Amino acid sequence: MDAAELRQMQAPIKERYKTDPKAALITLKAKGSTDSDGIACKVETGRALAVAGLHPATGGSGLELCSGDMLLEALVACAGVTLKSVATAIEVPLRSGNVYAEGDLDFRGTLGVDKETPVGFAEIRLRFEVDTDAPQDKLDLLLKLTERYCVVYQTIKNGPKVSVSMRRM
Secondary structure, eight states, rough: OHHHHHHHHHHHHHHHHHOOOOOOOOOOEEEEEOOOSSSEEEEOSSSSEEEEOOOOGGGGSSEEEEHHHHHHHHHHHHHHHHHHHHHHHHTTOOEEEEEEEEEEHHHHHHTTTTTTTTTSSEEEEEEEEOOOOHHHHHHHHHHHHHHHHHHHHHHHHHOOOOOOOOOOO
C-alpha cells in the first residue's frame, strides 16, 4: 500500500468522524474467565484463547502468558502498526524494522513483600530499529507521529480514568 492508497482508504472514515464525532467513539472490550485449573485467566482475544497465569518471578510455571508481557506485546503491536501506517503516509520507505518494548517491575510490590514498593511497571522503554535510506528529519517526523498516534503508547503514557467494580454472577 502506498500513501495515496492509504489516504484514499481512510478519507471517507476521517470525513465521517469530522461530521459525526460520536461515530469515532468505540469501546474496545476484553473478556477473561477464571474457570480453569491453577492460578490462571483465559482471555478471549477474538482470534484465539490466551491463558494468562502467574509470572515465574511470582511462583508461576512459565507455561501461561504473563499479563505484563501481554501489555508490552500490545504496545509493540500497536507501535509497529502505527509506524508502518505513518511511514506509508509520509512516504518513508522501510526495508525492514523491529520494535522492542521493555518494562521494569519490582515483584516485591505485587507479592506484598514490601508495602512501600509500587505495584506495576516503574519504567517502560519503547525502541524502534529501521532499515531505510530516509533522511534524519523524516525519521524524526516518523517517530514523532508514531508516538502521537499509537493508541496503546498514548494510553500508557497518559493514564486514562480507570474504574473497577465487582458484582455477583
